[in-house]
Amino acid sequence: MSSSLKDLKNNTLMFRSNPNAIQRAAYDLLEGVSDESYQILTPTNPFVFLLEAAAATASAAMDFTATATRQIYPELAVTYEDLYRHMSDADYRDRFATPGRSNISILLLKSEIIELAKEVPNTSYRKLTLPKNTEFSVAGYPFGFHYPIDIRVQAHGGIQVVYDSRVSSPIAPLITNQLEWSRMDINNLEFIKIDIPVEQFKVATYSIALNASTGFTEQFEFNHHFYYCRVYTSNAEGSWSEIKTTHSEQVHDLKNATAVLKVTEGSLEVHIPQYYFNSNLLGNNLRIDVYTTRGPIDLNLGNFDSTAFSAQWRDFDNLDEGAFVAPLSAITGFSAFSASLVVGGSRSLSVEQLRERVILNANLSSTPITQDQLAASITTLGYSIIKIIDNVTDRVYQATRALPSPETEGTTTVVGAMIEPVALIDGDTSDEHALTNGTQTTLLPSNIYWLNGNQVTRLSQSEVTSLNNQEKNVKINLFNNNQYLYSPFHYVLDRSDDRFDVRAYYLNDPELKSRYFEGENSELGYQMTTSGINITATTTGFIIQLKTRGDVRINALPDSQVHTQLSFIPKGETQRAYINGVLIGEVDDERVYEFELTTRYHIDDSHHIELTNAKMYSSDIQPHPINLNAQFDLLYIVSGLNNQPDGSLDDLLGEDFLPPESHVIIHERLAFKLGTALVDLLTQSRTSISSQVYRTHEADVPMLYSENVYRRDSDGLPVLVDDGNGGLEADLIHALGDPVLDDEDNPVYLHRKGDIKTVDGQPVIDGERGLKRFVNLFLMDGRYLNVTVEDQLNYRTQVPKTIVDYLDNDIANLSENMLERTELYFVPKRNLGTLEVTVEDGDRRLINAAQGLQIDYYMDNQNYNDTNLRQTIEQITRVIINEQINQATISLSGFTSALTVAVGDDVVSMKVLWQGDDIPPETFTLLDNSTNTTIRQKLVVLFDNNVQLEDDITINFIRHQT
Structure with missing residues (x-):
């Protein structure tokens, strides 16, 4: 009888607003009793039946009341649906997976823009529009943006690049309508370079005719992770207007059409309540845009050349009837590229995470006022938050996350890294690795540090020299048996103005930002231009190399009559400083010049770096500061032209450094990014009296x-x-x-x-007694200084670039929106030295962050002889270990369980063991979420004499004959 009562209860809940249906359900039960489908104690007694029916009905009513009551209070929520009725539109933005972010640069031929741009009625400009549903594809990864981009051609010929903000996006509020863009000259053609912030998502659109008599409920399948859904209906003019969406059956706007969304694994259900059809709030057609993303990914777009990039100009909205998008199909001078990493991204929030955000009101403020709101903002970007100071006057937080894992041959383990104080004595910190400039000392990346326990000391110049001069095998053994560290950043220790300040800079990857033509002296009849530029960092500054292209006349001149000169206006000056180019050879019968920018890395607090070889006049010996975002004027010059009048461009010449009768023939403007000030990287310091x-x-x-x-x-x-x-x-x-x-x-x-x-x-x-400074430095595993294989060299370069991207794209944006006297700094997850963990019974102990593992696989004879299978298992094993080692709680049984699922029946059994001198317990839990354990690494010499890092993982395949 229990199953029949359960059916009656369920039917009562289903038909709770329909008494007739409840009555029919009771009749069905009675009929089952009568034909003996159900057995009750006294089937002929109506009272017994009515009692059971009433009990089931009352139980259903009480269950429904309890459920409805629970949904009133977010603290009682146990499902997503319970929470939805308490959420505003803003709360849904990060409820589902969020995409990684990056930047893609596009090049458009300026002449084509001017030719194809269409007039905008009632304005003084013409424009082209990149539609908001444009999809960039990079090696199979789709990227997009949320607002149309207008390229405007002003009446005077000027260019303006802005977002079209007429239609707002509920996904990404527009902070500014300006985009970064510049002009560039390539092969004597002028291009417009636009830097577009993009997100890693794909949009699938569906257009469906509506029928009021049948209503609308449709299911849409998708790959990867659900990000967002936007629903549009066609208006009387045939254009699309967006309607609201909700994920709750209880939350509807009666005056505005609303689509009800239900997201399940790999599927989205869209339902339009019948009320909106009856109220004539919908058009004849519906358009559904489903946004999906891969969530958190580690991808360096700089690894792909421009041929891997493509663009589709998809105009789903048909704004302005597509008049400003249509000309894009005629563009031929287009290319795209990027040097950025894809950062951020997250998977869907769990019920517990969403419940906490709703209860704490953590999603509603664009300015993260409370710690919970800051944690919500930063978690979406892929970070964890640590509170350092939180009082009435100041708040200091640290954002932490693990660095990206390598995609290299020998190791899948993330590089060991930490921010740790290093003790430095004023006056003693000065050698070729620590340049002293008055009240400043700059620590160079060539420094090597030694980690002993959790204490870091800087090696002296003689110790660094001795270490670097060791024979290869001896040096590798020293690095394997000791924890040497290095920093890829320059650190300026500034003691000026009776204070001590520490600033970090990344100066190892300078880049050309833009180049464009400024003017020429056509009366001289010589032509010369730049066909290629390369800038690299050196131990003493930067080297700029220019490949030129000249006409027949200038190529016929002797080299002694052709010159190049860079100039800039130093900080605080009105006159120019000059650097002459040096002819270093020819490529394809064209001259190649080199400019050396030397420096002692004296950088002031406004981030101007002093160049030591730029001069204003012949006897000038003082250094001249220039911003790290440097602007240079490049002059092509000919000399020995007698009786030629000075042209207007000759006012830019540094005549003290050129032969007589020198004249400018071409003037170009170059913009370089010499480096990045890492203002949001943790660089704390403290001072004490030395011993x-x-x-x-x-x-x-x-x-x-x-x-x-x-x-x-x-x-x-x-x-x-x-x-x-x-x-x-x-x-x-x-x-x-x-x-x-x-x-x-x-x-x-x-x-x-x-x-x-x-x-x-x-x-x-x-x-x-002197002053001892304890300076927090970002340090990496020094073993990477010895690798020579290409993929690990690339990874070594990628890590600091990743940190720069984190700081520029995430931390800086959050810092700008926080309240006054609230500071946020980035700290990578520490996986070097010793970590504090809890073991059995809550006891605490210190363990080494880096550990080795041994895995013994027992295999039957057939699988043991399958070398391809063993190789596949080994690859899978390394991936699984890398995933498991990053958990908060780590156990040998956890490794065993994950590996058992991965390798399946291909092995008979397995054994997982820690290996090394100081092994941790079988199970332990990290106490600090800013730390990670990692797999120990070691340097090995390959058969071709290259040096490679390998994970300290021993995988043994043991024949087990059954």
């Missing part, structure tokens, strides 16, 4: 006898011996000044080298 320094002995001082020593008898009287002349004399054992020896004839020392000197028993002080 007192005492004078020490510079060499061993042997102990000498201060008087003659004679042999004595038992009574203490000198023993007399024959003096050789018939007389007697005392038996001399040790003469005055002889060295003192111990019982084994080893010398006894009065002072050893390094012992403190004393006078009257008091140590001799050597100078005054």
